[in-house]
Amino acid sequence: MLTTRFMKQSLRGSLYKAAPSTMAIPRRQFAATAVHNTNISEIITSDHRDLEDAYNHIKNAADAEERGKWQNQFTWALARHSLGEELVVYPSMEKHLSNGTQMADHDRMEHQVVKELLYKFQGLEPNDPEFIPVLDNLWGNLAQHIKEEEGKDLPELEKSLDEGESRQMASSFQRTKQFVPTRSHPNAPNKPPFETVAGLMAAPMDKIKDLFRSFPETKDQATK
Template sequence: MYEYFEYYNKASGNADEQERWANQLIWEVARHAVGEEIIVYPLMEKHLGERGKQLADEDRADHQYVKEHLYKLEGMKAGTPEYSSLLNEIMEHLHKHNDSEEQNDLPPLEKEIGGAASHEAAASFKRTKKFVPTRPHPSAPDQPPFETLVGFLAAPIDKLRDVFTKFPTEEMKEAHK
């Protein structure tokens, strides 16, 4: 996600390319957030007790903020100063959120569940990202089982919209390798 944001910024002055990288970024963030809400946060609540519940609730609030702001981007034109400013704000928030998860959430969870269960959760997270919504849905529930159900209902509609969405071309991706 950070690379996509970097590519968005490097494409300054090329609105088409910025739109493609922004779409890729939003696609990745939406899938990642729902995957965490379905897989990681329930594990935190189950294995870390009250502290896990508190951390998961804080993370869900961060996700809600991001979803609401990504949703606002849908009504804006990529590459404009307003769009870029809001995207910068979202990325600053995500950077703090991700750092907090990596420092405060995942180490105690991995310690509690052990390496094998951690690898299993990571594989489940990766699989889940294939089936979840690819767009922000700020009004959707953010806790299973309702989040899971609504997500699986929204995913096909999102995937249909993706067919008509411009994403980075293979040439654009190769240029950044």
């Protein structure tokens, strides 16, 4: 009896240990940027280049399956990046710059347009006739926002920060992205603290659904 019970417990334990390997957690790809000694402008600019890379992969995809993987990658990256800026960068602009409130409000308005387009894009099938037109419209708005941010907003913000503050903000930005939703939720608040609460509520469900989505896998890219 004891032997039988021991065998059952051992078998049950081995099954429990083996279970996690039956579901491979999808790896989101992009060249990792080391946060150490990296300022906020560098970390955000790196994200921008990653988004451009994902956009180009979608446009040049060989088939619908590949387009779908990069669609998920683009959505995952842009949703997290946008919320990271709204929770970390824009409040800092409001705090440190004389015209920071106006700049942050302008950027939030641009984000709202992008979020609404991303929400539509993330729900499209890769072979949908609207897929590429919606993507191009989304990228057109995002590219203009990126140009303004890199050309004006970030340089002004960096001037108001010392090196330590900028690096600390970069670390906070990267940490924040680990806890925010990975899909677009355009009806959610876009300012803390309400945005923080809404994000914490939506993020778990987004991340569970990500387990069942396909993402690109490449050897020359590392997870963020």
